[in-house]
Amino acid sequence: MKAPALGGWPRSLFARVMVILLVGMALAQGLSFGLVVFERSQAADRLMLGNLELDVASSVSLLDMLPADKRTNWLGRLGRRNYSYLLNTGVAGTPPSAPLAQEAIATIARAAGERRYIGASAMGGPGGPFQVHLRLSDGSPLTIDIHPAPSGVSPWLPALLCIQFLLLLACTWAAVRLVTRPLKQLAAAAEKLGPDLKADTVPEQGPTEVVHAAAAFNAMQQRISGYLTERVQILAAISHDLQTPITRMRLRLDLLESSDAHAKLYDDLSAMEQLVREGLAYARTLHGGAETPVRVDLDTLLDSLVCDYHDAGQAVSLEGKVGLPITTRPQALRRILSNLVDNALKFGTEVGIHVQRDTDTRLTIAVCDRGPGIPEEELERVLEPFYRLESSRNRGTGGTGLGLAIAAQLAQALGGSLVLSNRAGGGLQAMITLPI
Amino acid sequence: MTDHILIVDDDREIRLLVAEYLERGGMRVTTAANGHEMRAALENGAVDLVVLDLMLPGEDGLKLCRDLRTGEHKRMPVLMLTARGDEADRILGLEMGADDYLAKPFAARELLARINSVLRRTRMLPPNLQITEAATVLAFGPWRLNTTSRHLLDEDDVVIALSGAEYRLLRVFLDHPQRVLNRDQLLNLTQGRDAELFERSIDLMVSRLRQRLRDDAKDPQYIKTVRSEGYVFSAKVEIREEHL
Numbered sequence: 001m002k003a004p005a006l007g008g009w010p011r012s013l014f015a016r017v018m019v020i021l022l023v024g025m026a027l028a029q030g031l032s033f034g035l036v037v038f039e040r041s042q043a044a045d046r047l048m049l050g051n052l053e054l055d056v057a058s059s060v061s062l063l064d065m066l067p068a069d070k071r072t073n074w075l076g077r078l079g080r081r082n083y084s085y086l087l088n089t090g091v092a093g094t095p096p097s098a099p100l101a102q103e104a105i106a107t108i109a110r111a112a113g114e115r116r117y118i119g120a121s122a123m124g125g126p127g128g129p130f131q132v133h134l135r136l137s138d139g140s141p142l143t144i145d146i147h148p149a150p151s152g153v154s155p156w157l158p159a160l161l162c163i164q165f166l167l168l169l170a171c172t173w174a175a176v177r178l179v180t181r182p183l184k185q186l187a188a189a190a191e192k193l194g195p196d197l198k199a200d201t202v203p204e205q206g207p208t209e210v211v212h213a214a215a216a217f218n219a220m221q222q223r224i225s226g227y228l229t230e231r232v233q234i235l236a237a238i239s240h241d242l243q244t245p246i247t248r249m250r251l252r253l254d255l256l257e258s259s260d261a262h263a264k265l266y267d268d269l270s271a272m273e274q275l276v277r278e279g280l281a282y283a284r285t286l287h288g289g290a291e292t293p294v295r296v297d298l299d300t301l302l303d304s305l306v307c308d309y310h311d312a313g314q315a316v317s318l319e320g321k322v323g324l325p326i327t328t329r330p331q332a333l334r335r336i337l338s339n340l341v342d343n344a345l346k347f348g349t350e351v352g353i354h355v356q357r358d359t360d361t362r363l364t365i366a367v368c369d370r371g372p373g374i375p376e377e378e379l380e381r382v383l384e385p386f387y388r389l390e391s392s393r394n395r396g397t398g399g400t401g402l403g404l405a406i407a408a409q410l411a412q413a414l415g416g417s418l419v420l421s422n423r424a425g426g427g428l429q430a431m432i433t434l435p436i
Numbered sequence: 437m438t439d440h441i442l443i444v445d446d447d448r449e450i451r452l453l454v455a456e457y458l459e460r461g462g463m464r465v466t467t468a469a470n471g472h473e474m475r476a477a478l479e480n481g482a483v484d485l486v487v488l489d490l491m492l493p494g495e496d497g498l499k500l501c502r503d504l505r506t507g508e509h510k511r512m513p514v515l516m517l518t519a520r521g522d523e524a525d526r527i528l529g530l531e532m533g534a535d536d537y538l539a540k541p542f543a544a545r546e547l548l549a550r551i552n553s554v555l556r557r558t559r560m561l562p563p564n565l566q567i568t569e570a571a572t573v574l575a576f577g578p579w580r581l582n583t584t585s586r587h588l589l590d591e592d593d594v595v596i597a598l599s600g601a602e603y604r605l606l607r608v609f610l611d612h613p614q615r616v617l618n619r620d621q622l623l624n625l626t627q628g629r630d631a632e633l634f635e636r637s638i639d640l641m642v643s644r645l646r647q648r649l650r651d652d653a654k655d656p657q658y659i660k661t662v663r664s665e666g667y668v669f670s671a672k673v674e675i676r677e678e679h680l
Contacts, residue, residue, distance in 0.1 A: 244447055247541040251453035254544035255460075273541050294587065294595050300648060301597035307644065308599045325594040330587070334597075 014180045021172045026165065033161055045100060049107050056144065057111035059085065064137050083146040089133060090143030093121030096130040100148065108132045108144060182210040186217055235283040239276045246273055278402040282385055285409040291329040298322045301330060302353055305337055314345055320355040322363055326436045332410045337367065339407040340430045344369035348427055366431045373422040383408040383418065439555060440464045440482060444474045444500070445489040445517065454487070457544040471495035478509055485513045485555055488534070501534055513558045515550055557625055573676040574610045576658065579649065580676070581610060588648070601626065602645050609659060609669035618666035642667055
């Protein structure tokens with residue numbers, strides 16, 4: 001709650017507002033407290049001096065008029081809480097230096113009359129007791145022994161001040177929290193708005209401003225989600241509606257006599273078909289899969305994938321074992337891996353899958369090949385949808401530029417990541433990291 | 437005898453093109469644009485197989501397939517045409533009672549091959565057990581095969597993945613338990629959906645499947661070798677309604 005010690009303006013809004021409010025209010029409170037104390041002691045002093053003047057004047061006149069042997073009896077009655085009268089010369093010494101004492105001495109001298117005043121002597125340090133020496137008209141000495149009262153501040157005042165500070169701290173904390181907590185919730189909700197668009201809505205409650213901000217945020221989130229859904233729907237609708245004409249064209253081609261043009265048209269149609277299929281698949285991965293996660297024996301999943309390639313006459317090797325079931329979406333994982341393996345088979349040779357448990361909570365599956373690899377500066381860009389390397393834009397190896405994008409999106413949807421790198425000795429490594 | 441194929445698709449052009457191609461291939465073809473016409477055609481003549489489009493206006497292919505399976509034509513072979521590209525959707529369509537599926541766009545010769553394969557399969561060996569919409573899980577021993585998601589689950593509910601060929605072979609065994617199947621029959625029944633060549637010998641595939649089922653090849657529990665005849669799936673298989 002407190003600002004960090006010297007050396008830095010705190011970074012969080014909470015601490016900053018807290019510091020400003022607390023320091024400001026504490027200063028104001030301290031100042032007014034000091035002012036009150038000063039004012040009070042001044043008033044008390046003035047009152048005390050006024051009383052002293054009257055009192056000393058009358059007491060000295062009384063003692064002066066009394067016969068010397070009666071004076072002793074009166075001394076007790078004339079004394080007050082913080083001063084008393086003595087019928088002797090008192091203790092000699094230097095006059096006190098405290099201003100209040102000097103003022104009191106001057107007051108006494110004035111009240112008793114200049115001719116009766118002899119001097120004053122301090123009995124202790126500054127602010128300590130002191131004596132004022134006088135002479136009565138018959139020449140006998142009179143001493144006023146003064147014990148100044150300690151400062152006029154009551155002992156409960158500092159305690160009150162402490163309580164006030166505590167109250168201040170509590171109120172400031174509550175107020176600052178009230179302001180900063182909705183901000184935190186908003187930030188958390190915005191962060192959760194990941195690629196699957198399944199963010200929680202922010203609760204629309206609290207002070208008016210917070211309710212407005214939360215409502216605006218929720219509306220924005222819904223709009224974004226709406227736009228993306230619409231985008232997916234448009235892509236899906238186009239893809240779907242293209243399937244009927246493509247089907248017709250393929251059937252017409254099948255009914256035609258074979259010729260050179262026939263084969264080329266067939267290739268063009270296949271390319272269109274692939275684009276439609278992968279466009280639809282990409283739109284789906286953006287929208288988040290409907291597949292529910294299950295516990296999967298990853299070793300058999302990889303082995304069966306490799307078997308599928310073998311059955312189709314493609315050589316893919318498998319190394320490593322995980323040895324325990326993981327919780328994931330098997331169809332999505334299969335799709336990622338087959339996209340990566342298809343890619344490796346298209347551009348390279350010696351395609352292999354290496355699986356390895358990194359830690360207790362993480363595993364990696366690497367799909368490797370020996371081939372041209374990808375220029376370093378393009379390694380990240382090839383994961384973007386519809387991005388293709390210049391060298392693969394011809395039709396033979398073309399593809400749609402969606403295979404890797406789909407794999408990267410799905411890896412993210414599985415809570416993992418996909419990273420491409422070039423291997424020493426040539427070739428590409430596509431590494432998926434997955435939580436176990 | 438020529439095979440009589442009923443094509444149900446809402447696109448007139450596709451109906452005509454498919455009909456022309458199949459007729460060139462020596463089949464008799466009737467076409468229907470919707471469920472109403474389909475039912476009328478089924479009443480009229482001895483249809484051998486229905487090619488059914490999944491996306492139909494009004495009653496869709498899934499509903500029509502369901503109706504077929506519960507009515508008097510419940511043994512009618514159905515080949516489903518799906519317009520969706522996604523694997524899960526295709527499988528869903530298939531397991532709603534169709535005998536096979538083909539995704540649009542398809543090549544005509546692929547369709548012809550599939551029709552022939554389904555006809556061969558259903559004529560040669562109709563399944564002992566019929567998967568229905570509600571009951572899609574085949575259980576044997578501690579194992580369960582979910583025919584919708586194609587997941588094989590062990591006793592701890594862990595998914596044991598199967599390759600395409602392994603799944604098809606297991607399905608053939610589970611559809612015909614306690615029946616000796618020779619290698620030719622197995623090869624015919626498991627022939628790939630995607631015209632994929634089934635090059636590996638049946639013996640190799642059976643041994644792979646035994647490994648997946650953790651079955652001891654020397655004393656197998658599930659798939660037993662019948663000397664000089666073939667294989668038999670000896671365990672008891674039941675169909676369950678389960679949501680896995």
